[in-house]
Amino acid sequence: MVPSSLLGAILFLFLLTPGLAYVLRRERVIPEARRSTFRESVQVVAASAISLFAAGLLFSAARSIWPSHTLNVRGLIQAPGTFAVGHHVELAWWSIGFLATATVLAWVAADPRIPKSRLAAWMGGLAIIRAVVGPPARIRPESAWYVLAHRYDDDPGLIHVAAQLDDGSCIVGYLFQYNIDTDEGQDRDMVLHGPLGLVAADGTRHNLGASFTVISARRIVRLDVTHLPSSADAGQVAFPDPV
Template sequence: MVPDTRLSILLFAVLVAPGLLFDLLSERRRAAYSESAFREASRVVLSSVILSGVSVVAVLWIGSLKKGWLPDTRKLLEGNKRYYLDHARELLILLTLEVALAFLLAWFANMGLAQMSRKAKIREPLSRALTGGGSIRATSNWYRAFRQECPSGHDPYVTIRLRPDGPTYFGKVAYYTADMKAEGRELVLRQPIQVKSAKDKKYCPLSSDYQRIVIRADAIDVIYITYRKKNTQSADKPHRSKAKTGRQVEAPPAVGEAARK
């Protein structure tokens, strides 16, 4: 039996669209991970039911403040087709407000969760102290190191050594693939970029003709990560240290943490 087209649109707007929007917004603040179609559909429907439920309650409360603006709830539940036809305008207003409010709730909920995610690194030491260990989350290590653990007002800079015995690159992370699977993952560096071969001791600036470098994850041996303040001239240079003789020698910027693929 094929459902009525209008009913299908209504069910999609109420039971799918808000949750789908929330899920798409969520992928902007966390790495997507593979899951079964049933689990993904269940998450979308559950999110939609919660968002639409809150939206319906809010719209009905608003309608109770001004009589005649929205259709009567009791008569709607009676299923009187004549009442539906006579109050088509009020029904349209009700559905429009409900869906619009559900979309707004999805957006605000995502913003709130994003704020909580940024503050999670502050609460994490306390959480570890209370639970006696670290937390386990389905989160890409790249996403965690490049975004979640990056202090406010700082940018992630990396020194990347390629395998086997490949060159070493230093630069600012422009963007990256945040998928859970390492296969097919890529990291992009932006200018200014420093590079040196396995035999060289000093970094050389990469030609300004190249604005970006795309590095595949399977070509990376190790990544050294450091967080440096934005808009500082020294941030674009590899970290240097002095030897006992006072001679300047190059040292990898292992100020942050080393993250292996």
């Protein structure tokens, strides 16, 4: 027999799966400021609780529509021990399905497109939502690199970058990858892909034969970013106009 305390701990960790899925996806697609262990734990627990509640509403609706094809929750609550023994296979499958549904809901909720959707805009216009949430936040812990790179997500295309370095030279190319760390320190880097060019401090221009180049944030003095339409291609090296 497994001790009840150990079983409770295992069940608690098991129910944190939706929150963990939510946090892991947000870390992959949305840069966030570093948080304390307490705040990270609260985020996981809150995401799990909300996802499990939403899954519970879906399963309640399914129970009301198909009472003979869904789990008898009333019987489980009235006699949990007896019901679990007599319906252990059914209970196991419904538990897995319930947790999987909550995990999928949490994973979808972490999609960065959700806050920009029409449904989110409609809900944001409701008086009760505005009263509870308040006006949109103007202060956001976001990296300037991230904001510029995703400024035109509705019309994705190449992003041309001209990076002026501390020695007076300038490297031009197209954005391939960048560090999304919200702490804009000097240890970040940016990767540009070709065609690449270099404007020396004396103004002379050179085509670089490399396919990629990595630029350290500690060397960058200024970034000029240009979003190209989705129909545009890289073409030749696009040198910046002389100042």
